[in-house]
Amino acid sequence: xxxxxxxxxxxxxxxxxxxxxxxxxxxxxxxxxxxxxxxxxxxxxxxxxxxxxxxxxxxxxxxxxxxxxxxxxxxxxxxxxxxxxxxxxxxxxxxxxxxxxxxxxxxxxxxxxxxxxxxxxxxxxxxxxxxxxxxxxxxxxxxxxxxxxxxxxxxxxxxxxxxxxxxxxxxxxxxxxxxxxxxxxxxxxxxxxxxxxxxxxxxxxxxxxxxxxxxxxxxxxxxxxxxxxxxxxxxxxxxxxxxxxxxxxxxxxxxxxxxxxxxxxxxxxxxxxxxxxxxxxxxxxxxxxxxxxxxxxxxxxxxxxxxxxxxxxxxxxxxxxxxxxxxxxxxxxxxxxxxxxxxxxxxxxxxxxxxxxxxxxxxxxxxxxxxxxxxxxxxxxxxxxxxxxxxxxxxxxxxxxxxxxxxxxxxxxxxxxxxxxxxxxxxxxxxxxxxxxxxxxxxxxxxxxxxxxxxxxxxxxxxxxxxxxxxxxxxxxxxxxxxxxxxxxxxxxxxxxxxxxxxxxxxxxxxxxxxxxxxx
Amino acid sequence: xxxxxxxxxxxxxxxxxxxxxxxxxxxxxxxxxxxxxxxxxxxxxxxxxxxxxxxxxxxxxxxxxxxxxxxxxxxxxxxxxxxxxxxxxxxxxxxxxxxxxxxxxxxxxxxxxxxxxxxxxxxxxxxxxxxxxxxxxxxxxxxxxxxxxxxxxxxxxxxxxxxxxxxxxxxxxxxxxxxxxxxxxxxxxxxxxxxxxxxxxxxxxxxxxxxxxxxxxxxxxxxxxxxxxxxxxxxxxxxxxxxxxxxxxxxxxxxxxxxxxxxxxxxxxxxxxxxxxxxxxxxxxxxxxxxxxxxxxxxxxxxxxxxxxxxxxxxxxxxxxxxxxxxxxxxxxxxxxxxxxxxxxxxxxxxxxxxxxxxxxxxxxxxxxxxxxxxxxxxxxxxxxxxxxxxxxxxxxxxxxxxxxxxxxxxxxxxxxxxxxxxxxxxxxxxxxxxxxxxxxxxxxxxxxxxxxxxxxxxxxxxxx
Numbered sequence: 001x002x003x004x005x006x007x008x009x010x011x012x013x014x015x016x017x018x019x020x021x022x023x024x025x026x027x028x029x030x031x032x033x034x035x036x037x038x039x040x041x042x043x044x045x046x047x048x049x050x051x052x053x054x055x056x057x058x059x060x061x062x063x064x065x066x067x068x069x070x071x072x073x074x075x076x077x078x079x080x081x082x083x084x085x086x087x088x089x090x091x092x093x094x095x096x097x098x099x100x101x102x103x104x105x106x107x108x109x110x111x112x113x114x115x116x117x118x119x120x121x122x123x124x125x126x127x128x129x130x131x132x133x134x135x136x137x138x139x140x141x142x143x144x145x146x147x148x149x150x151x152x153x154x155x156x157x158x159x160x161x162x163x164x165x166x167x168x169x170x171x172x173x174x175x176x177x178x179x180x181x182x183x184x185x186x187x188x189x190x191x192x193x194x195x196x197x198x199x200x201x202x203x204x205x206x207x208x209x210x211x212x213x214x215x216x217x218x219x220x221x222x223x224x225x226x227x228x229x230x231x232x233x234x235x236x237x238x239x240x241x242x243x244x245x246x247x248x249x250x251x252x253x254x255x256x257x258x259x260x261x262x263x264x265x266x267x268x269x270x271x272x273x274x275x276x277x278x279x280x281x282x283x284x285x286x287x288x289x290x291x292x293x294x295x296x297x298x299x300x301x302x303x304x305x306x307x308x309x310x311x312x313x314x315x316x317x318x319x320x321x322x323x324x325x326x327x328x329x330x331x332x333x334x335x336x337x338x339x340x341x342x343x344x345x346x347x348x349x350x351x352x353x354x355x356x357x358x359x360x361x362x363x364x365x366x367x368x369x370x371x372x373x374x375x376x377x378x379x380x381x382x383x384x385x386x387x388x389x390x391x392x393x394x395x396x397x398x399x400x401x402x403x404x405x406x407x408x409x410x411x412x413x414x415x416x417x418x419x420x421x422x423x424x425x426x427x428x429x430x431x432x433x434x435x436x437x438x439x440x441x442x443x444x445x446x447x448x449x450x451x452x453x454x455x456x457x458x459x460x461x462x463x464x465x466x467x468x469x470x471x472x473x474x475x476x477x478x479x480x481x482x483x484x485x486x487x488x489x490x491x492x493x494x495x496x497x498x499x500x501x502x503x504x505x506x507x508x509x510x511x512x513x514x515x516x517x518x519x520x
Numbered sequence: 521x522x523x524x525x526x527x528x529x530x531x532x533x534x535x536x537x538x539x540x541x542x543x544x545x546x547x548x549x550x551x552x553x554x555x556x557x558x559x560x561x562x563x564x565x566x567x568x569x570x571x572x573x574x575x576x577x578x579x580x581x582x583x584x585x586x587x588x589x590x591x592x593x594x595x596x597x598x599x600x601x602x603x604x605x606x607x608x609x610x611x612x613x614x615x616x617x618x619x620x621x622x623x624x625x626x627x628x629x630x631x632x633x634x635x636x637x638x639x640x641x642x643x644x645x646x647x648x649x650x651x652x653x654x655x656x657x658x659x660x661x662x663x664x665x666x667x668x669x670x671x672x673x674x675x676x677x678x679x680x681x682x683x684x685x686x687x688x689x690x691x692x693x694x695x696x697x698x699x700x701x702x703x704x705x706x707x708x709x710x711x712x713x714x715x716x717x718x719x720x721x722x723x724x725x726x727x728x729x730x731x732x733x734x735x736x737x738x739x740x741x742x743x744x745x746x747x748x749x750x751x752x753x754x755x756x757x758x759x760x761x762x763x764x765x766x767x768x769x770x771x772x773x774x775x776x777x778x779x780x781x782x783x784x785x786x787x788x789x790x791x792x793x794x795x796x797x798x799x800x801x802x803x804x805x806x807x808x809x810x811x812x813x814x815x816x817x818x819x820x821x822x823x824x825x826x827x828x829x830x831x832x833x834x835x836x837x838x839x840x841x842x843x844x845x846x847x848x849x850x851x852x853x854x855x856x857x858x859x860x861x862x863x864x865x866x867x868x869x870x871x872x873x874x875x876x877x878x879x880x881x882x883x884x885x886x887x888x889x890x891x892x893x894x895x896x897x898x899x900x901x902x903x904x905x906x907x908x909x910x911x912x913x914x915x916x917x918x919x920x921x922x923x924x925x926x927x928x929x930x931x932x933x934x935x936x937x938x939x940x941x942x943x944x945x946x947x948x949x950x951x952x953x954x955x956x957x958x959x960x961x962x963x964x965x966x967x968x969x970x971x972x973x974x975x976x977x978x979x980x981x982x983x984x985x
Contacts, residue, residue, distance in 0.1 A: 062967035063974065064895045066827055067657065133964070136887035147866075152936040160929040167908065167921055171914065174896070178903035178910045186900070428691045488795040495669070507726055508716065 003056040003073055003124065005369040006044040010090070010117035013037030021106040031097065034109045038091040038116075045087040048075050049421050055126075064175035068186040069129040073121065076190075078308050081422045082237055085315040088413045089233050090116035093226045095406030098324040098399040100226055115141065115234045115509055122238035127188040129175040131242070132170055135207075138238050139166045143230055155303070169207035169239065176200050184411055189245040192325040197250020200242050201259065201299055207239035208264045208292040209285070211259070214266045225281065229322040233315050236288050240311035243299040251302035251358045260300045264367035267293030271374030275444070275454065280321050280382040287318055290375045291342070294353065297368055298385035302357030305424045309350045313341045316349070316414040321383055324407050335383035339376060341414040348418045351429035369437045376441030381448065523567045524583040524591035526750050527558055535629035544621040548612060551625035554843050555632075557735060558868050562602035563972075564605070567595045588779050590642040598980035601636070603972055607837045613743050614841060614955075617840045617948055618848045627661040628745055630654075635753040639760070645691035647757050648684045651721065651750075655680040658746050662738040672733030679720050679727055680750075686717030694765060707767060715759065717778065721754045724815075725784045728808045732792075743800070744844025747807040748837055755814050757981075762818075763980040769822060779819035783912045785812025785858035790919025796925070799850070799857040799876065803843050806883040808984040809920055810836045813898060816913070817968035820901045826983055828898055830976040834969050835890035835962055839882040842955040846875035849948050859926075864934035868943045871932045875952040879925060882959050884920035890962035 008439035017034055020027050056073040061067035075083060083411055093112050097103055118138050125131035146159040176199035180187035187196060204209025270290025277283030298306030317338040324331055344350045395403065419425055448454040495503055534554055543549050567570065570579040583592040593601070612628060615621040634654040638647035658676060662670055693710035697703065719727055724920070735743055762769050789808035796802050810832070811911075817828030847857065849872035854861045866873035878889060885895030903910035962968065 029597045058969075059965065061893055062970045063827060066824060066831065066901075066965075067893065068897070068900055132887040140888070147932055148940075150932075151938075153933045156932045157929060158933065160925060160932065163928070166926045167886070167925065171918060171921070174899070175910075175914055177896075178899060179907070181903040182907045182910065371627075429957075485795040488792055492729075492732075495726055496733055500726075500729055503726055519963065 001056070002044070002048060002051060003054050003075060006041060006048070007117045007120055009037070009044060009206075010041050010113050012118070013041070014113035014117070017106045017110040017113070021110075031094070031104050031108045032108075034103060035112070036096045036108070038087075038113065040088040040207070041113075041116070042091040045080075045083050045361075049080055052077055052080060055125075058130075061143060067244070068181070069127050069188075071130050071133065072126040073124040073130065074126040074190065075124045077423050078304065078406065079124045079241060080387040081308055081312045081417055081424075082241050082244070082315075083120050084413065084417070084421070085312045085410075086116055086119040086123065086234055086237055088410050089230055092319055092323055092406045092409045093230050094324065094338040095409065096403050097226050099326045099395050099403040100336070105226070105321055111141075111145070111213045112227055112230040115230050119234035119237050123241040123242070127186070128173050131189075131238075132173060134175075135166070135170055135238060137385055139163060139170075140207045142234060142235060145227070145231060146442075155339075166207050169203045169205075172199055172203035173242070176203060192245060192247050193254070194247050194249040197246045198253050198259070200246050201250070201362075204239045204292075204299075205263070208236060208296075209289050210293050210296055211262055212368070215389045223331040225322065225325050228281075229284075229319060232284060232288065233319055233322075236292065237311065238387045239293055240292060240314070243295050243307035243311065244304045246299045246304060246307075248302035248304060248357050251300055256300055257361070260297060260361055260364045263293050263300060264364040264371070266428065267297065267371035268367050268374070271371040271378065273376035275374045275381065275448075277378075277382075279385060283382060284318075284322060286313065287375070287378075290371055294368060294371060294375075297364065298353060298355070300358075301355070301361055303352070303355045306355045309353045309424045310342075312417060313350050313353075313414070314319070315320055316417075317329055317341045317379065319412075320407050321379065324383075326399075326403055328393075331383050331407060332405060334404065334411060336380065338414055341411075341418070341439050342372070342379070342381045342435040344372065344378060344429065346428035346431060346434075347426060349414055351418065351422070351427040351434075354430040354433040356430075367435065369433050370440065371439035372433075372437035373444055376438065377444040377448065380441075380445060387419050396472065451459070521578070523597075524584045524637070524640055525595035526561060526580065527593060527605070528591060528633045530633075530642065531555070531558065531605075531635075531796075532633035535633065537625045538629065541942060542622060544605070544615070544619065547625045548616045548621040549634045550628060551615075551621070552609050552613040555605045555612055559602045559605035562598050562605065562644065567593055567598055569595065570684075573807070573914050575794055579908070589646055589959055591637060591640045592642055593640050594634075594979070596975065597639070599972040599975045600639075600979060603833065603969075603976075604632070604636065607748075607834075607841075610841055611748070611835075612847050615741065617845060617951060618739070619852075620739055620741055621665075623661050624742055624745060627657055628819045631657050631661070631746075631749060634750055638753060640757055642953040643690045643691075644757075644760055647760075648717070649753065651757070652681060652684045654750075658750075659768065661742050662734065662746065663906075670733070670734070670737040672730050672737045675730035676734050677870055679723065679730055683717050683720030686713050686720065690714035690717055692949035694761075695765070697765070704834050711755070711768065711771070711774065718754070718758055719781075722751055722758075722815075723808070724811070725788055725808075728785070728789075731804040732796075732798075732801040735800040736798060739842045740800055740847035740857070743848070744803065744840050746888050748840045749803070751807065751811050751814070752833055752837070759818075759826070759829065759980060759983060762982040766982065769983060775819050778815045779909065781917070782812045782815030782817075782819060783909060785809065785815060786916030787912050787919070790923075791918035792919070793923035794919040796922075796923055796926075797935055799847055799859075799862060799927065802880065802927060803847060804845070805923070806880065807840070808922065809883060809916060812916070813895070816902065817898055820898075820905070822983060825899060826977045826980065828894065828901070830907060831894045831897075831975050832964070834973065835894055835966075837903035838890050838955065838962060841880045842875045842882075842952065843879035845948075845952055845955065846872040846879065849944065849952070850876070853943075859930045864932070864938060865929050866931040867938055867940050868877045870940070870942065871944050871949040871956075877928050877931070878898065878959055880924035880927060881921070882963070884924055885917055886921070886924075888960060888963045889960045890966075893966035894922055 020030055039195035052075060058071040060070040075326045080296045090112055094109055118134055122134040123133060125134055143163045150159050152296050159519045176196040179196045180193050183193050202211055267290055270286045270293055273286040274283050274290050291310055298310055320335055320338045341349045344353045538547060565580060567580050569581045570577050582594055583590050612625055615624045630949040631654045634650050638650040641647050665674055690710050690713040696708045697710055723731055786809050793802055793805040814829055814832055818825050848870060850862060850865060851857055882889035884892040885891050899910060899913050903912055
């Protein structure tokens, strides 16, 4: 019941904002309502932790002889950090809104709250059916939001391509569910069969843009910092939760080394592009790819707790940086604190991130550690840049107090999760890769101003899909599609021409001969 | 008062008189209200049960006799009549947007009454003739008087007509099988002939080739109506055969044939849909896929099969209605529905475009939409039997989704700097909007029609028991 109340609360506050905006557009306390509403929502999610596991069945489809699964939710020790991170992002988006140029913006806030509610539903989904429904809702919300602001054919193509990748992820999750059914039982995330594990991973990879490496996110410029951040991060969280649900025994598959290699390459690519991007908003997709790859690598090493850790670091560190819309040296220093969350050092959120339950993964470690180093260095670089940010001095007095608080909330949550509330808290974890990553990050940072290769690329130079030679893959796919299209057209023409009658006769003969061969 | 009089003769006679009415608004209103009334009566008044209203007793008799043949509607047919006429009402009300009421209302009601008659007629073999008459009536519905018939229409007529003699011969042979159950050869021959009859009637692979051809030639709304009504009733008619002949129900070869036929339909329609560049043809392939889903449903264990077949009806009908409505709106504005003609139209007709995409996604089984719950349950049913079949099902679904996404890409691909200019009349937006909301409601709560659909298997005495 607590789950229902919390999520309804998010939706009701969103509804209140929309109604207020419609009836009284100049109402002065809209932001206050949104802030208080999200504060209560955030506190409610915090209280879930004391009653875990929480279960909630929304509806049982009828007849039960046909519909084997029902829409149900479970908040447990692995989904709670996700839920808490999402609630934190929503709260932070509303708090930091005071410093944005479009303040007040009740409709984007309402959309953020709805997305937050959907994100919470996604991370506590108990079975693939429930998760699919929430994914679909998030995807439809996202595509509508993107298409509304997409100008030009190329941008709309990208939006549709991103949607297609997500739909492919949905298909893969469905397939994982079918594999489970074939093994004798409908799948729930608490008892997923190992045979379905890799399909779950590929489903998450497709939606996150890691497997195969692609950018599922259209141009960032069209989406604003507040709503855009919530859209990106909540959507990513809804996919990342799948990594925490992959049974550790799935890591024993023969495909694991190949998948790990691809994921490691994606991680390095994400980290490299993140470091070299001109500003944090342009770099946002690479942050997601880089850290999501580290989370996927953890899942592939049979470490769902580590996958959760990297995922929450992606959400919390990322939100702190992306929501920081005013430049001030002290704000930058606050942001540096959140770096702790992705170091993997003991008693930090990602302390369990480098844990491994498989032995045959040594060959990817250098790449993964390098990716972490690049992400660390890039984070520090982006947090100190003033481009795309307004001057803190120009903010009014209230905003000067509230905005830093909004930035501090995700960072505080990040630190809190290192010590309390879930399976990965208060852990030391493997220290060596973390230390190497931090040291390498320092070296990259030192080299950055000295070597031209580290110079940020201009936005128009960014052709992410071409990097690492992934272009050939998509060109190949396109060629295959064109070939199949021509074949299909030829077949259609043959069947629809006058000669099509002959095919019909052939079919009839075949049909009769086949049936008469069998016994009834 | 008898049930066939209410649900067969009255709509049929009204259909004939409606041919004389020229005012489109009056026509759509009267036709829609009549169909709705028939649906309402089917819900509240049970057949063959006396109802007391004070001193007045009302009982709807189940049968009437015409020319030595009987039309029988049993009490268990009530939910089917309610669903069927409810859906007919939606189609007729929707005709207000399409300017085709003058043909759709009279001919649509006539076809509807004939299709119901095909389920009710005894001996049941006469159903084939009634379906054939409905096919003949569909010709003026699909082809305006001043136009020359295209190849698609000709093939529609030929293939559907070819189905009739096969069904009649099969019926005659099946009577022989009943009298001499040990004659295996006769059983095989009769089943083969029956299969051929249904292959023509249901337009199985590759006999379905007329569907995309016809879709290109006729008005999208009228063709949508035919695409909805014909396969739906033909499948129920086919269930009658399975119910009547125990050996046919128990035949493993038939289950196999249904399963292979169904998967071929789903896969081929999906693949063709993925490469299609014409919006009406996309709809036709979706109809083929729907027939494939029904065949696959029938290939499952009988107690599940019958439930699946009926669960498929409402989502399919709703999706087709939304699809046809949206296509009609675009068709009226651009004429040809090729990709090259509809590029970027979403910015002018967002509701019609959204309706089109969501209906397509619903047929493809996209989560949250009406088609999803039954698709996933059907898929699970197949996966429980064979992972190979489930994989081919995935390929078919993937093709349909690719078709939907390509359509989406084309509709939203507007030239640089094109803004959103809403050019849709508010009536269109409201009607399509409501229909789309229904798709979502049915996708999240598929059990809302359970009280009606749940009782439908009772129509059959043996099948599914």
